[in-house]
Amino acid sequence: MSKPVRFEPGTDWSYSNTNYVLARLLIEKVTGSALAEEMRG
Incomplete structure (x- = not known):
């Protein structure tokens, strides 16, 4: 990963x-169509 962790695992969430x-x-x-149209089916 290119960026350091924001906090130690289990101490916070993001x-x-x-x-x-x-x-x-x-x-x-x-x-080729909008997501909303695809979700309608």
């Missing part, structure tokens, strides 16, 4: 949307 953003971009690129 949340990031990065994977959700990447998944959305991938779904929209592959399907």
Whole structure:
């Protein structure tokens, strides 16, 4: 990893949307339609 850890394991927590953003971009690129439309089915 290129950056140092923010805290020792088990002492705090952190949340990031990065994977959700990447998944959305991938779904929209592959399907050619918006994520909301893909989720509707």
